[in-house]
Amino acid sequence: MSERPSRTAARGDLGFRLGTGAFAAFLCLLVIGIGVILADQSWLSIDKFGLGFWRGTTWDPVAGEFGAFPFIWGTLYSSLLALVISTPIALGIAVFLSELSPPVLKQPLIFLTELLAAVPSIVYGLWAIYALVPLVRRLEVLCPEWLRRVPLFSGPPLGVGMLAAGLVLAVMVIPFIASVAREILKAVPVTQREAAYALGATRWEAIRMALYYGRTGIMGAVMLGLGRALGETMAVTMVIGNNPQVSLSLFAPQYTMAAVIANEFTEAAGDLYRDALVEIGLVLFTITIVINILSQLLIWSVSDQRVPRRVVPKPKPALAA
Amino acid sequence: MSSDAPAAAEAGIRIKTEVKPTSGPVPDASVAIEIQGVGIAYGDNQVVHDVTMDIPEQRVTAFIGPSGCGKSTLLRCLNRMNDLIDSARVMGKIRVKGQDIYAPGTDVIDIRRRIGMVFQKSNPFPKSIFENVVYGLRIVGVRDRATLDEACERSLRGAALWEEVRDRLKDSALSLSGGQQQRVCIARAIAVEPEILLMDEPCSALDPIATVKIEELIYALKEKYTIVIVTHNLQQAARVSDRTAFFWLGRLVEYGSTSDVFTKPREKLTEDYITGRFG
Amino acid sequence: MAIQITAHDRRRKVLSRLVEVACAGSVMLALAPLALVLYFVLSQGLPALSLAFFTNMPKPVGEPGGGMANAMIGTLILLGLAGALAVPVGIACAVYLAEYPKRRLAQAATFAADILNGVPSIVIGIFAYVIAVLPFRRFSALAGGFALGVMMIPIVVRTTEELLALVPPSLREGALALGATRGRATWSVILPAALPGIVTGVLVALARVAGETAPLLFTSFNNQFWSVRLDKPIASLTVQIFTYAIAPYEDWHRQAWAGASVLIGAMLVFSVLARTVTRRLERMHRP
Numbered sequence: 001m002s003e004r005p006s007r008t009a010a011r012g013d014l015g016f017r018l019g020t021g022a023f024a025a026f027l028c029l030l031v032i033g034i035g036v037i038l039a040d041q042s043w044l045s046i047d048k049f050g051l052g053f054w055r056g057t058t059w060d061p062v063a064g065e066f067g068a069f070p071f072i073w074g075t076l077y078s079s080l081l082a083l084v085i086s087t088p089i090a091l092g093i094a095v096f097l098s099e100l101s102p103p104v105l106k107q108p109l110i111f112l113t114e115l116l117a118a119v120p121s122i123v124y125g126l127w128a129i130y131a132l133v134p135l136v137r138r139l140e141v142l143c144p145e146w147l148r149r150v151p152l153f154s155g156p157p158l159g160v161g162m163l164a165a166g167l168v169l170a171v172m173v174i175p176f177i178a179s180v181a182r183e184i185l186k187a188v189p190v191t192q193r194e195a196a197y198a199l200g201a202t203r204w205e206a207i208r209m210a211l212y213y214g215r216t217g218i219m220g221a222v223m224l225g226l227g228r229a230l231g232e233t234m235a236v237t238m239v240i241g242n243n244p245q246v247s248l249s250l251f252a253p254q255y256t257m258a259a260v261i262a263n264e265f266t267e268a269a270g271d272l273y274r275d276a277l278v279e280i281g282l283v284l285f286t287i288t289i290v291i292n293i294l295s296q297l298l299i300w301s302v303s304d305q306r307v308p309r310r311v312v313p314k315p316k317p318a319l320a321a
Numbered sequence: 322m323s324s325d326a327p328a329a330a331e332a333g334i335r336i337k338t339e340v341k342p343t344s345g346p347v348p349d350a351s352v353a354i355e356i357q358g359v360g361i362a363y364g365d366n367q368v369v370h371d372v373t374m375d376i377p378e379q380r381v382t383a384f385i386g387p388s389g390c391g392k393s394t395l396l397r398c399l400n401r402m403n404d405l406i407d408s409a410r411v412m413g414k415i416r417v418k419g420q421d422i423y424a425p426g427t428d429v430i431d432i433r434r435r436i437g438m439v440f441q442k443s444n445p446f447p448k449s450i451f452e453n454v455v456y457g458l459r460i461v462g463v464r465d466r467a468t469l470d471e472a473c474e475r476s477l478r479g480a481a482l483w484e485e486v487r488d489r490l491k492d493s494a495l496s497l498s499g500g501q502q503q504r505v506c507i508a509r510a511i512a513v514e515p516e517i518l519l520m521d522e523p524c525s526a527l528d529p530i531a532t533v534k535i536e537e538l539i540y541a542l543k544e545k546y547t548i549v550i551v552t553h554n555l556q557q558a559a560r561v562s563d564r565t566a567f568f569w570l571g572r573l574v575e576y577g578s579t580s581d582v583f584t585k586p587r588e589k590l591t592e593d594y595i596t597g598r599f600g
Numbered sequence: 601m602a603i604q605i606t607a608h609d610r611r612r613k614v615l616s617r618l619v620e621v622a623c624a625g626s627v628m629l630a631l632a633p634l635a636l637v638l639y640f641v642l643s644q645g646l647p648a649l650s651l652a653f654f655t656n657m658p659k660p661v662g663e664p665g666g667g668m669a670n671a672m673i674g675t676l677i678l679l680g681l682a683g684a685l686a687v688p689v690g691i692a693c694a695v696y697l698a699e700y701p702k703r704r705l706a707q708a709a710t711f712a713a714d715i716l717n718g719v720p721s722i723v724i725g726i727f728a729y730v731i732a733v734l735p736f737r738r739f740s741a742l743a744g745g746f747a748l749g750v751m752m753i754p755i756v757v758r759t760t761e762e763l764l765a766l767v768p769p770s771l772r773e774g775a776l777a778l779g780a781t782r783g784r785a786t787w788s789v790i791l792p793a794a795l796p797g798i799v800t801g802v803l804v805a806l807a808r809v810a811g812e813t814a815p816l817l818f819t820s821f822n823n824q825f826w827s828v829r830l831d832k833p834i835a836s837l838t839v840q841i842f843t844y845a846i847a848p849y850e851d852w853h854r855q856a857w858a859g860a861s862v863l864i865g866a867m868l869v870f871s872v873l874a875r876t877v878t879r880r881l882e883r884m885h886r887p
Binding site: 012013015016017019020021022023024025026027028030031033034037038041088089090091092093095096097100109112113115116118119120121122123124125126127129130131171174175178202203204205207227230231232233234238258261262265266277278281284285288289292293296 | 612613615616619620622623624625626627629630631633634636637640641644688689692693695696697699700703705706708709712713714715716718719720721722723724725726727729730731750753757781782783784786807808810811812813814817818821838841842845846853856857860863864867
Binding site for chain 2: 608609612613
């Protein structure tokens with residue numbers, strides 16, 4: 001008599017575990033499925049072009065030419081440009097919010113910087129077309145003649161192009177890097193900064209020590225930003241000019257992997273064309289996964305060194321020094 | 322000279338070396354820090370009330386008392402580390418060699434260089450032993466490699482650590498034992514040649530053997546530096562210090578030579594604490 | 601030596617101050633685009649809003665009175681579909697992760713959720729195209745909802761899992777001690793306790809996915825007419841904004857801004873809704 005309830009209970013528990021576990025398995029299969037399907041649907045292209053696909057610099061599907069190098073170039077160029085612009089700003093924000101901000105401003109500013117991440121990509125794209133591109137065009141027009149001879153600044157001042165794309169990507173990536181960097185700085189033990197101050201360090205010198213302590217995690221934060229930038233589609237495609245050319249110039253319209261898929265997928269006539277685009281998607285998928293995993297590893301490595309906080313009020317660098 | 326002279330001279334020398342530093346008042350020490358009517362509050366909560374005392378130069382002064390009595394708080398005011406806490410307010414005057422350290426316009430960086438601090442839990446930077454020790458010199462602008470090397474050796478010797486680490490100065494400071502790390506922190510503090518050394522329970526996180534090493538070090542250090550040490554360990558205070566200040570609930574209850582405070586305390590409260598009736 | 605130190609010290613302090621100013625400046629620099637976006641939304645978008653905007657379909661260029669009614673309803677339908685997929689899958693998954701965290705499947709699923717979170721939305725669009733568009737040879741609202749749902753799953757999993765971890769273990773132990781199976785304990789005790797937070801998480805996830813454009817481009821595609829059928833292409837706010845934004849017509853640009861203001865307004869409503877629902881549910885559950 002006492003056996004039966006526990007057996008049904010055990011069966012109930014088993015059912016529960018299998019039932020919910022099925023959903024967990026579904027999630028795993030989903031991710032694997034994405035990879036498998038991308039590989040499968042790009043097979044025609046992989047089979048026909050092999051690795052030469054990625055070395056070809058001419059993308060002219062109408063003429064049957066599928067060279068995807070311009071997209072890798074454009075994606076890497078725009079993302080790295082975005083990182084170069086956004087990292088110092090994001091770190092400045094993280095330092096300000098974790099060390100320098102007057103307490104009354106801290107919460108509102110944190111809220112506002114997180115709001116930056118909530119604005120949809122399409123709205124940033126709209127703003128970029130309206131405000132950023134004309135601004136960039138004006139800058140390009142103002143560019144002096146002697147500077148224009150440098151390949152970095154060559155070409156007609158169109159407004160749309162790599163610079164505009166890099167700028168809008170930077171804006172979108174800043175909140176991600178800043179919020180992770182802020183968490184990293186929070187995890188640096190207070191005693192580290194105290195040690196620096198007790199030796200007569202200025203506030204910047206003490207902050208520098210904290211940044212050094214969390215350097216791995218900060219690298220992870222930057223990689224996270226890179227991962228975001230690589231996959232960004234709408235805002236980029238609205239301002240990069242969508243021209244599959246490989247150019248060093250910031251002023252030149254170029255193309256990214258995500259943008260070409262967004263623009264040409266529905267128009268892709270023929271299986272080969274479509275498979276080529278899917279292959280681009282496959283590579284984008286792989287690169288972003290690798291970068292995201294790397295960034296997670298780097299970020300976690302700092303949290304393991306976390307030291308329990310003291311009960312004494314958390315010291316904040318004051319107006320001394 | 323009588324034939325007794327050699328014996329008397331010998332006796333005289335012997336007597337001199339037997340003078341214990343803790344016997345009686347120490348009239349020949351000048352004042353390193355004057356604390357006058359100092360009160361400290363965090364926001365509305367006052368934790369230290371009206372403390373007046375003089376800390377003698379080149380002696381070890383111990384602050385003792387139960388947890389939360391304000392001794393660490395007072396210590397941290399001596400090098401203005403409490404500035405780091407927004408709500409902290411300091412009332413009264415603290416003079417170091419005659420200079421009011423809380424006067425407006427005081428160079429806090431300079432104060433903190435002249436008054437070094439060693440913390441409860443050792444906090445070396447995640448850098449090499451060498452870089453830790455010379456950090457204070459680097460930020461001041463010293464770049465000459467020879468100077469830095471010399472300072473590093475001098476400081477590590479002063480911290481009784483040189484022989485143990487001389488071959489691995491490039492190793493991370495975090496690879497050392499707890500006691501060694503604390504001595505790196507002491508070396509780091511004395512590398513900038515401070516006049517005063519503040520120690521906030523420096524041995525509380527260490528095992529007994531490491532503790533003994535540090536206590537011996539303190540004994541040696543007081544020849545060059547004025548030392549103020551906060552400690553929970555009454556035996557340590559008795560062993561190591563020349564003067565002892567007993568705090569209770571934020572007030573200075575008794576302050577005198579260590580032997581007086583421990584053998585003939587004036588206040589009942591002091592006696593109760595020392596005999597372990599509370600705290 | 602003392603004099604040298606002082607001059608160097610002055611430089612150090614100046615540098616420190618400059619860094620402080622630069623950090624404050626970077627905050628302002630980063631918030632500038634936010635302010636500008638708000639400015640444009642208010643100055644360009646709000647004036648273009650009218651009753652017609654909310655009730656009419658898109659009209660050809662030149663004809664006045666075009667609206668985005670179909671796009672708004674389309675977005676709502678797509679969100680409903682996405683939620684129908686993501687909420688049960690996400691919550692069930694999170695329950696498994698919370699109850700059996702040490703099992704290999706749970707660790708794999710956590711890893712999978714993190715990966716899925718980082719997959720670019722355009723890639724999810726391709727995936728949804730292959731699964732939901734190709735076999736039926738047509739774009740459809742279902743395909744779009746599927747794409748958005750897939751994107752929502754990791755968000756729901758993560759927020760739900762965090763909330764389930766916050767439920768005090770005494771609650772679960774109490775239920776189990778009374779003889780309840782794990783399933784019953786979860787369903788009748790733990791989930792209700794975490795419900796306010798879960799609802800917030802779902803609303804937040806919906807708000808996030810509502811702003812997505814890329815995965816819809818070749819799943820739900822777009823529709824200039826009124827359509828609520830799940831098996832046909834359907835309009836959505838984001839795709840409609842995109843179509844108008846890249847066109848060369850001033851009138852369409854203004855409508856794009858109007859659409860953007862509706863989108864942002866909706867996201868604001870979502871977050872306010874999330875907070876009020878949470879508070880009301882919390883009040884209900886407090887004994």
